[in-house]
Structure formats: structure tokens, C-alpha cells
Amino acid sequence: MKTLILPQKSYFGEHALADALPEIVKMGKKALIVTGPHVGKSQMISEMTGFLDEYKIKYSIFKSITGEPTLEMIDLGYQQFILEGCDYIIGIGGGSPLDAAKAIALKLSYPNQPLSDFMGMEIDGDFVNLVAIPTTSGTGSEATKFTVITDAQNSIKMLLKSEKLIPKLAILDYRYTLSSPEKVTVATALDALTHAVEAYTSNKAFPVTDSLAIAAVQKIFKYLPVVYENPQDTNARESLMYAAYEAGICINNASVTIVHGMSRPIGALFHVPHGISNAMLLKGALAFVIDGAPERFANLALAIGLSDAGLDQLALAEKFIQALDQLAKSVGVPALKDYGLDELKFMSLIDKMSEDAILSGSPANCHKTVIKADIIQLYHSIWNNEK
Numbered sequence: 001m002k003t004l005i006l007p008q009k010s011y012f013g014e015h016a017l018a019d020a021l022p023e024i025v026k027m028g029k030k031a032l033i034v035t036g037p038h039v040g041k042s043q044m045i046s047e048m049t050g051f052l053d054e055y056k057i058k059y060s061i062f063k064s065i066t067g068e069p070t071l072e073m074i075d076l077g078y079q080q081f082i083l084e085g086c087d088y089i090i091g092i093g094g095g096s097p098l099d100a101a102k103a104i105a106l107k108l109s110y111p112n113q114p115l116s117d118f119m120g121m122e123i124d125g126d127f128v129n130l131v132a133i134p135t136t137s138g139t140g141s142e143a144t145k146f147t148v149i150t151d152a153q154n155s156i157k158m159l160l161k162s163e164k165l166i167p168k169l170a171i172l173d174y175r176y177t178l179s180s181p182e183k184v185t186v187a188t189a190l191d192a193l194t195h196a197v198e199a200y201t202s203n204k205a206f207p208v209t210d211s212l213a214i215a216a217v218q219k220i221f222k223y224l225p226v227v228y229e230n231p232q233d234t235n236a237r238e239s240l241m242y243a244a245y246e247a248g249i250c251i252n253n254a255s256v257t258i259v260h261g262m263s264r265p266i267g268a269l270f271h272v273p274h275g276i277s278n279a280m281l282l283k284g285a286l287a288f289v290i291d292g293a294p295e296r297f298a299n300l301a302l303a304i305g306l307s308d309a310g311l312d313q314l315a316l317a318e319k320f321i322q323a324l325d326q327l328a329k330s331v332g333v334p335a336l337k338d339y340g341l342d343e344l345k346f347m348s349l350i351d352k353m354s355e356d357a358i359l360s361g362s363p364a365n366c367h368k369t370v371i372k373a374d375i376i377q378l379y380h381s382i383w384n385n386e387k
């Protein structure tokens, strides 16, 4: 099946929030603003609450999303929503507050059901209106149906999805990303790059997602090094914001594959930032699946301007994977072994991580069959930096 699902309305540019206010007014009577402590005391929140006050829009600020969201954080946000009499949610921040906003909406519709019950299924239901305002260029959560919530007790990252959780409004102003620290900028951009590459090489890809994926890959290869050198380069920041949005639409409709499948367990068990665990796995995991679709990876090589002189498709595909690895290294991403994880603990958890990776369903989107034994082997070989 080839369908395209998108946010109902998206606003872009320096006046995106001001432009969107007439639409925000229609979302409900009182907003729960879901954010983190850093954004919660920033100029962005002042600007937003100033606009909301001007429009007499009521709100309550919940700023307890201190990292990748957990079930406990979702419970707290849910309680504040009820106590404050809110009727819609505005998520503002990186991927974590946006994902948290979606999960709070989910809990509001299913208050007595554990969120873990919804893993692996397309969730139906009526949800409160969602507005998403990203301050990083990464997850693309503002454009997606996905939310990733950590179940800390069971050390698992739950991937939950519902078309009805796609924000009604997405508001993208690159100025909100200008103060994003270097580490966050790198991790989030590499997450978006992984989304685009995996969606393009997924067996669910189709021409519309292909176009968006190629556009996102080209922008990130071109502009991530620029932002790395000059974080205040507004043109590059804006380009990365568009790329993350494009890549978000890609995964909404063509999904992710093996890298995300293997990356989520590392994030859940070792608390490695999502984009960095993706980046450390990119070369090894994708090298394993390129022979399933060498022409797809070869197309990406051509899209970023690599020469095909004298190369067959597989060689060109391998050249693209090398370019991905070089880009990640050039912005400071270490090898998995050098990240500082406890080797004994990592080795002892490979079986669980491989099981969780397969259960997530993501590796099944590759053009090549991937089984648990392959994932086990890959965790070992990537750790040992084998080819």
C-alpha cells in the first residue's frame, strides 16, 4: 500500500508561530504546553506565551521532560493536563517533548491501559489536538505518527504509532534551533539522516518518499558540516530544519529499517543519545543489508555527488556507506567501542538487544531478510570494528 500522511497544516519560517496563532486559537480552550526545563525558561517560551497572552489563549506549562521521555514523565504530564482543565497540547522542544506530547494525548484517551499494550500496532481512537514546535532538527516528530517512550523498569524503548497522533499543526521556525548545542545538533541531524537513508532503502519506499529522502540526504550532507563549523549560519540551520521535516514524512510513510531496530535497545539500556547510537551503527548495519538493494544505496551515492566512474552498483553503494561514516566521524561521532560503554555489560545484553531489535519490526523493512542471529553477529562485529 502506498499512502502519504502528513500534518494537517505546517507553518515555516521566521514568523511561523505568529502566522499560526489564528489556527492555534481553534485548537481548544486551554493548552498544556509540554516542554523541557531548558526550553521552559528560554526566550522561545517567553515569545510563545507572549503571543498566547495577546490572543487570550489559556495555558499551563509542564516542563518536566528532562530527557528522552519515560512513562513516569507521561503520567505527570497527564495529571497536570487533568488538574489544569486543559483540552489540547502544544509540544515545544526537541524530539522528547514532542514525543511526550503525543504519549500524553494517548494516555488521555486510554487512561486505564498500559502504553505497552499498544506496541507494534496502529492505534485507533480520538485524541486531543496536538501542536508541535520543534527546537531541534532531528526526529521529525512534528511530522510523524510516532512516539518513542522509555519503559525504564523493563529497559525498553516502546515505539508507538497512530496516524491520529500526527500533529494538527507543525510550526517550524529555524531561529528556535540556533541555540541548540553542538552535541544536540550533531545527534539530531544524524538521526534525520538515518531516517532519510533508511526510508529510501526500505521495502516500503515509493516515489514520493524517495524524492523527500533524497532531498533530505543532500541537505544534511551539505549543511551539517556548515552548522558544525558555524552554528549561527541561518541558511544552513533552516536547511537542516527542512531536512528533518522531510525525513520525518519519509519515515511516516516508508518507515525505518535495521539501524533504528538496533539503535533503540542501545538507547534504552545505555542511555546513548538516539542520533549518536544510530550514527555509530550506520556503517556496519547498512553494509550488511546493501546487497539486498545495491541500486538504492548507489542512487544515494549519486545524489550526494559521488562519482560512479568505473564502479558497479555494489561498489558505488559501498562508497555511499563510507561517505556516511566519514560524515559522522567529521562531526565527532566515535566508534561504538570508544563511546565509553561497559564492554562486559554490552556483551551480556546482546541477546536481549537483538531480540528487542527484531521485535520492533524495523529490520523486516529491509530489502534483505534479517534474523536475530544476524543482529547478534552485527552487534559483535560493529563493537569490534570489523568490516
Ligand SMILES: [Fe+2]
Pocket: 139, 191, 192, 195, 260, 274
Ligand atoms: Fe530516529
